[in-house]
Structures are given as C-alpha cells and as structure tokens.
Amino acid sequence: MNIEQTLQTAEKILAPWNKDTLRPESNRMDMVVQTDELRAATNALHDAHWGYLSAITGLDLGVESGQLEALYHFCSGPVVVSLRVRVPRENTYLPSIADILPPATFFERELSETLGFKIEGLDESDRLFIPDDWPSDVYPLRSDFAVEQAAPVSGSRIDEIPEQGMLTGNTFVIPIGPQHPALKEPGHFQFTVDGEIVTGAKMRLGYAHRGIEKAAESRSWYQNLYLFERVCGICSHTHAMAYCMGVEKLAQVEAPPRAHAIRELVAGLERIHSHLLWLGVAAHEAGFDTLFMYSWRDRETVMNLLEQVTGNRVNYSANVLGGVKCEVGPEQAAKIKEGLDYLETRIRHYLEVVTTDAMFLNRTRGIGTITAAEAEKFGLLGPTARASGLMRDIRIEAPYGAYVRYPVSLVTRTNGDLEARCEVRLEELLVSCFAIRAILDNMPEGPLTARMPRKIPAGETIARVEAPRGELLYFIKSNGGETPARIHVRTPSLCNWVSVLEKAVGRQLADVPMLIAGMDPCFSCNDRVVTVLRTDKKEAWSWKQLREYGIEYYRR
Amino acid sequence: MTANSPQLWQQVIDKVRTWARLNSIWAVHFNSGSCNGCDIEILATLTPRYDVERLGVKLYGSPRHADVLIVTGPVTRQARERLIRTYEQMPEPKFVVSVGSCSISGGVFDGCYNVGGSVDEVIPVDVYIPGCPPRPEAIIDGIIQLLKDLQGGKPRSAVRPNVAAELPS
CATH class of the missing domain: 1.10.645.10 (Cytochrome-c3 Hydrogenase, chain B)
Known part of the structure; x- marks a missing residue:
C-alpha cells in the first residue's frame, strides 16, 4: 500500500469524528477531533489495526488563545496521522486512552506533569518525571512558566523506603535505585516480592530529567x-x-x-x-x-x-x-x-x-x-x-x-x-x-x-x-523565528519500559536484573528526565546483592 | 620521642594507611543527571584498554566501602538529596571527583529548570576533570592527581559543610 492509500484508509476510518483535515506534509495528516470523541476515534483505529500510537505531544497555544493542544501521533510505515485535541486552559480534562493502548500510560503521564492536562483516572500524587518537591500546580512546559514559580515544597519522596519493608505476610518491597553500580544511570524501581516471586513492579524516573525541551525554546x-x-x-x-x-x-x-x-x-x-x-x-x-x-x-x-x-x-x-x-x-x-x-x-x-x-x-x-x-x-x-x-x-x-x-x-x-x-x-x-x-x-x-x-x-x-x-x-514546531516554538522528543526506552514492568511480575526476583538489561534501557534519554539500593535496612537489598543473588540462584 | 610513644605509633599507622589507600582506591559512581557520555567513559577506563585496576582503582557498588565518589552530570533537583545522602554514607576520609563539564558548571544544561548547577555547590569537590565528556586518559590523569595529592599529604579542603543538615529528618 502506498502512502496515499494508507492515508485514505485512515481518513475513512476516522471520518465520523473528523472535524477538520490538514495535510501539512505528503506523508502526514492532521485531524481535529473533539475531546469527548477521542476515545471513539482511538478505538476505531485500534479495531481496524491501523498503525500504532507512537507518541503524544502536548502544546501550549499561548495565554492569549487560552488553549492547550494534545497531538496523538499514530504511525503506520512512513505515514503519520495526528489526532489533534484542543482543550481550554481552565478545563484541561482529557479522557485516558491507556486502557485501549497501554503505551499511552507514560505519554499521558508526561502530558499531565509537564503541561497540566487533567487525565481522567490518573493518580497525580505519583510522579514519573518531575521532582517530588515540585509544587503541584506549576507546569514547566506552559508558555507562562517561570523558574521562580517552582520553589521546592516539602513532602515525602517516592524513593523513600517504607519504615517497615515488610508489607503483609511474606511480601517485601525491594527498592532498587537511584544509584546502582550496573547501569551507570539513575532511576528507581520498587519490586514487591512474595518469597521469590515478584508480585508488583513500580518505577520512578526523573533523576536525570534536566528540562531540555523547555531550554530548547530559549536557544537558537x-x-x-x-x-x-x-x-x-x-x-x-x-x-x-x-x-x-x-x-x-x-x-x-x-x-x-x-x-x-x-x-x-x-x-x-x-x-x-x-x-x-x-x-x-x-x-x-x-x-x-x-x-x-x-x-x-x-x-x-x-x-x-x-x-x-x-x-x-x-x-x-x-x-x-x-x-x-x-x-x-x-x-x-x-x-x-x-x-x-x-x-x-x-x-x-x-x-x-x-x-x-x-x-x-x-x-x-x-x-x-x-x-x-x-x-x-x-x-x-x-x-x-x-x-x-x-x-x-x-x-x-x-x-x-x-x-x-x-x-x-x-x-x-x-x-x-x-x-x-x-x-x-x-x-x-x-x-x-x-x-x-x-x-x-x-x-x-x-x-x-x-x-x-x-x-x-x-x-x-x-x-x-x-x-x-x-x-x-x-x-x-517553528513560529518563523530564530528559536523553536516547541520541540518534543519521544525516546524508544520510554515505550520499552512496559516490557520490564509487565514481565517482571510472576517471575523470580533473580531474573529482574536481566530483564532490565534485556531491553537496553537508557535513562537519560527517557528523563531528559534507575536505582541505589540502600543497605542499611535489612529488607533493602543493594543492586549488587540482587545481582549476586541472581548469579548464585542460577548456579544451583 | 621514645619508641613506645603513642605519637610515633600514630605516625607509623598513618603511613601504612596512606600507603594502603594509595594502592587501593575504591570508588563509587553517582550519576546526578548526566547524559551517559561521562558514565560510559568512566566504564571504559575500567575495561581492558585503559584498565585503571592496574593502579588499584576498583569501582564498587556501595558508598559505605568507598574512598572516592565519582560524580557525573549537572545536579538535578530529584538527584540532589540522593547525592548528599550517598556522600554522607561514605566513611572518612572521603574524596570527590567531579567528571565532565556539566558537573563542574552545569555545562550545556545551565539554566534548565530542573538543574541546580554544579556538584561543588552541593558537596565539596577535590578533583575536577573537564571535558564533554573527558577522554579516559583525562579521567586517569585526574585520578593520578588525586593520588599525588594524597601522597604529599595535602590537606583536604578546609571547608567541609555539614551537608547532612540539609537532609529531611
């Protein structure tokens, strides 16, 4: 199928919800969709097996226009179809599509933390990219953001190990990170284990989040x-x-x-x-x-x-x-x-x-x-x-x-x-x-x-x-000036994390280091935003101990 | 001074300690938000081409057993407290090597909203290794300078702020 046919197929699938079609480039099509119809449109693409969700870009259209925009990029071969959803600044509600397309989980989180979209059903107390001491109503990628607004606020840190590592019965939380000797990069994981078997996995990124996308807007x-x-x-x-x-x-x-x-x-x-x-x-x-x-x-x-x-x-x-x-x-x-x-x-x-x-x-x-x-x-x-x-x-x-x-x-x-x-x-x-x-x-x-x-x-x-x-x-995105208006980077590691978090559950704890290494994670890519195990509490294992445990386990 | 005087014993013990330290530097590596460039070069210095283990340098996972803290990257807000904590966990005497332009001045990330600045604003630094990233030869040179300072009995930087006071209780 050539580019034109692929685009036409997508247009046909999305016709019921399409409010306006733009063709910015020969391989791209932008479609304006209403907020409450986003889920239906996503479902239609998903049911028709048309492409995959590659990224979600958030844009601030400026204080004067009073609007934010989210672009859902679906890719199929060389073709990119972007669903554009506009929301007013006062009511930034967006429906979640993570139950239809699991990769959207991380993308939606990024939208909510950096631009302040209110994603339905997203727990905002749990952050992935921006620091724990970041004030709750300040969003770095908004056009009216100033660094002074982001004065640290006190609160608990996600990588703080619970005083009692043991939760119930034989279940432990094994924290890994943010400094660990194997990967040379910072991140934090919490694996809940029942005996040998991992029953839950959680991740915190953001140790290497530097704010490059924002900085880019002020440089040539x-x-x-x-x-x-x-x-x-x-x-x-x-x-x-x-x-x-x-x-x-x-x-x-x-x-x-x-x-x-x-x-x-x-x-x-x-x-x-x-x-x-x-x-x-x-x-x-x-x-x-x-x-x-x-x-x-x-x-x-x-x-x-x-x-x-x-x-x-x-x-x-x-x-x-x-x-x-x-x-x-x-x-x-x-x-x-x-x-x-x-x-x-x-x-x-x-x-x-x-x-x-x-x-x-x-x-x-x-x-x-x-x-x-x-x-x-x-x-x-x-x-x-x-x-x-x-x-x-x-x-x-x-x-x-x-x-x-x-x-x-x-x-x-x-x-x-x-x-x-x-x-x-x-x-x-x-x-x-x-x-x-x-x-x-x-x-x-x-x-x-x-x-x-x-x-x-x-x-x-x-x-x-x-x-x-x-x-x-x-x-x-350029406004015709000497500096870019917005640059959004979606790195591959962000999409591949799911493979670790999903696959660790039900496996032996000893396999976790290899699972993480298996996807070749790159934290600084993700973080533009991994793990030290603290050894001072007996429940907490260091990465080294975990690694040695894994080696020892398989020696038997 | 007699052979039994406690000062003499102290001197002898100090000499043995310095000798031992010079020949077996254990380092812990902390990435406080770097792009990985410095980190892979640090790893490269440990592997066969550059092999710093011939100088007795070993990269070790736990800060509690380390003499030297190698820090790469500008200090991000999320990593700042962890950096202080890692530093505090190390036993005295401890030394800090700051690797790469970002860790020295913030480098290309200077002015980013999530970057606090250089490492020496957070913890005291003994050796600075500039470069983006520094070549493995430069990293080895930095280590040698640290060893030379230790050999000459150079005193540690006088100001050693009590960074632990900044940690949340």
Missing part, C-alpha cells in the same frame, strides 16, 4: 543542535540526526547526498558501539564478566573509528544543520574497513557465545518471553520488538536520508525471550557492517553541507529515525 536553532546531542551520550548522533532532519524539512533544505551517506555511516558505527556496550552490561548482569571485558575491549576498536572520523569518542558532533562537518577520505575508508574486518570476526564469535554458552543460556533462554501480540499491545520498539517477531524498524518501514540508497535488512526472531534479543542485536551489527562497507565503496561525491537560513519558516514537522534502541521521534 544552531545552539539546540549541541543541546539535543546531549540528550543521551550513547545515541547522541541519532538525536542530532533526527533534529537536523526535522529542521531541514521545515526549512525545505535538502542535505547533499554525501552528507546523508556520512550520517548513515556514523549512525552505523554508533550502533556497533551501543550494542557492544549493551552486550557487556547484559553479560555483567548475568555474572559473565569475561564477556563484559571482551566486548568492551572490542568496542574500543569502533571508538577509535568514530574518533578518527569525527574527532570525538562520545558526543561526536558530526552533524550541522544542512549537512555534516566531517569528511571521510580514502585513507579513513581503508582504516574503517580494517576495523570492520576485526569487528565482524568478533561479533560472529559473540553470536556463537550467546547461543551456545550453557551458563548464559540459563539466564536468557525462555526468560521474559514476549509474544508478537504482546509486543504489539505494549507498543514495543527497536530490537526488543524485533526479537518478538514484530517488523518494526524505521530504516526499512520509512527509509530516510541515505537508507534509501544503502538499505539495511531486517533482523527478527520469533522467540521473544532474552536470548532472541541478544541474537537480534548482534546480528544487526553484521547488517550495519555490511551497510557501512556499501557506503564506503559507493560514496557519492559532492559538498558536505547545504546553506541553511538563520530563521526557520513557520510550520510543524515530525522526524523519525531508528536509534540503536528503537524508533526515535522528534516533533518540531
């Missing part, structure tokens, strides 16, 4: 490039690439083909670094430190290549608006190929290790299994979804930039367990190596950058790219 288009690169240090290139692609679309500037090729090349190298990093961390959680050290040793090879191409090991700054700033000459191409030769042999070896090592398989095979239907329901993305047999990869569904010219092949598995996720990630690296070679062999000639205006024309756009962890979505 060029300054923001460096800000968005630092949303996440692991996938910084994909963030910058999504931002640049979006701004270029708004400015109607097409980056030169050579720039697109170099962007894909760096993205491929970044994927190798990210997945090798993940393999090491996952192996560490399983108690397989030898694999951890080996994979990080080999990761240094790709770090060298990245440094050689861009000049930096992390936060590469390869992108500029309108192109890239680094050139790849024949000498560098030869070095990259040499590095890839070595990496390919190592990746094949690791692929053999994760599928044959009995100890490692004990921790991965048949654990955390997610069926394709569940993955679809939870709205999973990236390798976590592909391991369950869901064909979800923006590079293939909606090729962007150089992926049209240098396509990658889809890697999927159907088992949906942790072993399948290991295999998918490692096999993807071989695909990436292949694509990088293709780029190096057929690099288009030409300039590296196109000229960009200082002011970006007014408009809205959506840029979607495939980050190492899954689909990354940028919503960019």
Whole structure:
C-alpha cells in the first residue's frame, strides 16, 4: 500500500469524528477531533489495526488563545496521522486512552506533569518525571512558566523506603535505585516480592530529567543542535540526526547526498558501539564478566573509528544543520574497513557465545518471553520488538536520508525471550557492517553541507529515525523565528519500559536484573528526565546483592 | 620521642594507611543527571584498554566501602538529596571527583529548570576533570592527581559543610 492509500484508509476510518483535515506534509495528516470523541476515534483505529500510537505531544497555544493542544501521533510505515485535541486552559480534562493502548500510560503521564492536562483516572500524587518537591500546580512546559514559580515544597519522596519493608505476610518491597553500580544511570524501581516471586513492579524516573525541551525554546536553532546531542551520550548522533532532519524539512533544505551517506555511516558505527556496550552490561548482569571485558575491549576498536572520523569518542558532533562537518577520505575508508574486518570476526564469535554458552543460556533462554501480540499491545520498539517477531524498524518501514540508497535488512526472531534479543542485536551489527562497507565503496561525491537560513519558516514537522534502541521521534514546531516554538522528543526506552514492568511480575526476583538489561534501557534519554539500593535496612537489598543473588540462584 | 610513644605509633599507622589507600582506591559512581557520555567513559577506563585496576582503582557498588565518589552530570533537583545522602554514607576520609563539564558548571544544561548547577555547590569537590565528556586518559590523569595529592599529604579542603543538615529528618 502506498502512502496515499494508507492515508485514505485512515481518513475513512476516522471520518465520523473528523472535524477538520490538514495535510501539512505528503506523508502526514492532521485531524481535529473533539475531546469527548477521542476515545471513539482511538478505538476505531485500534479495531481496524491501523498503525500504532507512537507518541503524544502536548502544546501550549499561548495565554492569549487560552488553549492547550494534545497531538496523538499514530504511525503506520512512513505515514503519520495526528489526532489533534484542543482543550481550554481552565478545563484541561482529557479522557485516558491507556486502557485501549497501554503505551499511552507514560505519554499521558508526561502530558499531565509537564503541561497540566487533567487525565481522567490518573493518580497525580505519583510522579514519573518531575521532582517530588515540585509544587503541584506549576507546569514547566506552559508558555507562562517561570523558574521562580517552582520553589521546592516539602513532602515525602517516592524513593523513600517504607519504615517497615515488610508489607503483609511474606511480601517485601525491594527498592532498587537511584544509584546502582550496573547501569551507570539513575532511576528507581520498587519490586514487591512474595518469597521469590515478584508480585508488583513500580518505577520512578526523573533523576536525570534536566528540562531540555523547555531550554530548547530559549536557544537558537544552531545552539539546540549541541543541546539535543546531549540528550543521551550513547545515541547522541541519532538525536542530532533526527533534529537536523526535522529542521531541514521545515526549512525545505535538502542535505547533499554525501552528507546523508556520512550520517548513515556514523549512525552505523554508533550502533556497533551501543550494542557492544549493551552486550557487556547484559553479560555483567548475568555474572559473565569475561564477556563484559571482551566486548568492551572490542568496542574500543569502533571508538577509535568514530574518533578518527569525527574527532570525538562520545558526543561526536558530526552533524550541522544542512549537512555534516566531517569528511571521510580514502585513507579513513581503508582504516574503517580494517576495523570492520576485526569487528565482524568478533561479533560472529559473540553470536556463537550467546547461543551456545550453557551458563548464559540459563539466564536468557525462555526468560521474559514476549509474544508478537504482546509486543504489539505494549507498543514495543527497536530490537526488543524485533526479537518478538514484530517488523518494526524505521530504516526499512520509512527509509530516510541515505537508507534509501544503502538499505539495511531486517533482523527478527520469533522467540521473544532474552536470548532472541541478544541474537537480534548482534546480528544487526553484521547488517550495519555490511551497510557501512556499501557506503564506503559507493560514496557519492559532492559538498558536505547545504546553506541553511538563520530563521526557520513557520510550520510543524515530525522526524523519525531508528536509534540503536528503537524508533526515535522528534516533533518540531517553528513560529518563523530564530528559536523553536516547541520541540518534543519521544525516546524508544520510554515505550520499552512496559516490557520490564509487565514481565517482571510472576517471575523470580533473580531474573529482574536481566530483564532490565534485556531491553537496553537508557535513562537519560527517557528523563531528559534507575536505582541505589540502600543497605542499611535489612529488607533493602543493594543492586549488587540482587545481582549476586541472581548469579548464585542460577548456579544451583 | 621514645619508641613506645603513642605519637610515633600514630605516625607509623598513618603511613601504612596512606600507603594502603594509595594502592587501593575504591570508588563509587553517582550519576546526578548526566547524559551517559561521562558514565560510559568512566566504564571504559575500567575495561581492558585503559584498565585503571592496574593502579588499584576498583569501582564498587556501595558508598559505605568507598574512598572516592565519582560524580557525573549537572545536579538535578530529584538527584540532589540522593547525592548528599550517598556522600554522607561514605566513611572518612572521603574524596570527590567531579567528571565532565556539566558537573563542574552545569555545562550545556545551565539554566534548565530542573538543574541546580554544579556538584561543588552541593558537596565539596577535590578533583575536577573537564571535558564533554573527558577522554579516559583525562579521567586517569585526574585520578593520578588525586593520588599525588594524597601522597604529599595535602590537606583536604578546609571547608567541609555539614551537608547532612540539609537532609529531611
């Protein structure tokens, strides 16, 4: 089905509730829907199996207009249909769609905490992103927000462990975070356990919530490039690439083909670094430190290549608006190929290790299994979804930039367990190596950058790219000025959390570290907003103890 | 001073302690809202290419067994209290290494509504390692500087605010 047909299908499904249709871009359709008809419209899309809910963007239309707007982005291949719901500032009530589409849970929470939408049935005492000491009626993304309004208020903290860790009978709360040695990132989980079995899971993010989306509104288009690169240090290139692609679309500037090729090349190298990093961390959680050290040793090879191409090991700054700033000459191409030769042999070896090592398989095979239907329901993305047999990869569904010219092949598995996720990630690296070679062999000639205006024309756009962890979505709105009006970032980890929270329940506590590692979480992405276990109360376990417990449990 | 004098014993014990500390620095890592860039570079210094374990440095999970607190990232409001608490849990003498531009000045996140500013506004810092993120070589250099200071018996920064007073009771 081509883009036009897909759009028409959606239009037909949504016809009864459609008040106004806009076609801002060839692959996008905006539909204005009434607040009380949102659920019916969502239900219709869901029943017709049209696409998936990718993000919900909240907009403040300004104090003068007295309105807030929520955009529900549904994606199907390259097509994005946005349901636009406007509510008055005095009555920001929105119905919840989380019972129809579970991934909406986190998105609605974000809307309620940052823009003050009153979502039906949402418990506002429990926060996910903004700090516990934040005053209750102040919303940072509102246009009339001033930092002075957000003076800390006293109150209890969510990560405070209950004085009596024991709840009833044999049920304990095991808190994890916000500082924990394994993931190097802050977050907080509370797992309720009955003996060995996890009976409940709760999560608190927000330790790395810095307020980037708000800061972006006061910085110029060029300054923001460096800000968005630092949303996440692991996938910084994909963030910058999504931002640049979006701004270029708004400015109607097409980056030169050579720039697109170099962007894909760096993205491929970044994927190798990210997945090798993940393999090491996952192996560490399983108690397989030898694999951890080996994979990080080999990761240094790709770090060298990245440094050689861009000049930096992390936060590469390869992108500029309108192109890239680094050139790849024949000498560098030869070095990259040499590095890839070595990496390919190592990746094949690791692929053999994760599928044959009995100890490692004990921790991965048949654990955390997610069926394709569940993955679809939870709205999973990236390798976590592909391991369950869901064909979800923006590079293939909606090729962007150089992926049209240098396509990658889809890697999927159907088992949906942790072993399948290991295999998918490692096999993807071989695909990436292949694509990088293709780029190096057929690099288009030409300039590296196109000229960009200082002011970006007014408009809205959506840029979607495939980050190492899954689909990354940028919503960019310009009012025609030197600074953006609103930039909304929806990162893949936010969608994948459900896989941990849902799958931990009913499993052994010993599996929890591997489940968390299995989705390759990235907290700073989420948080733009994880876990220290306190050891001073006997009920509380440290992450280390939990990890050691897991290793010990499976040794028996 | 006789061989039995308590001061002499104290001196000998101090020497042994300093020697031991110099050769086995245990560090705990705290991310107070960083982008992960510094964190993965810190992890990289522990792995085979850079291998700080050859200097006796070990990353340890619990602050209660650590000598050095490595802090990355600007201090966010939600992480601030946890940072103080982690610092308070460490036994004396303790040292703080602040890694990355954000932890030194707020960096690119300076002015964001949820960022309180630099680490040294919250807890006393001994070594600053600039960079966005600093290369592993720079991190190793920072550790060496800390070791050198300890070797020379450099006194700790005189102002050691009682940060525990800020914790909610």
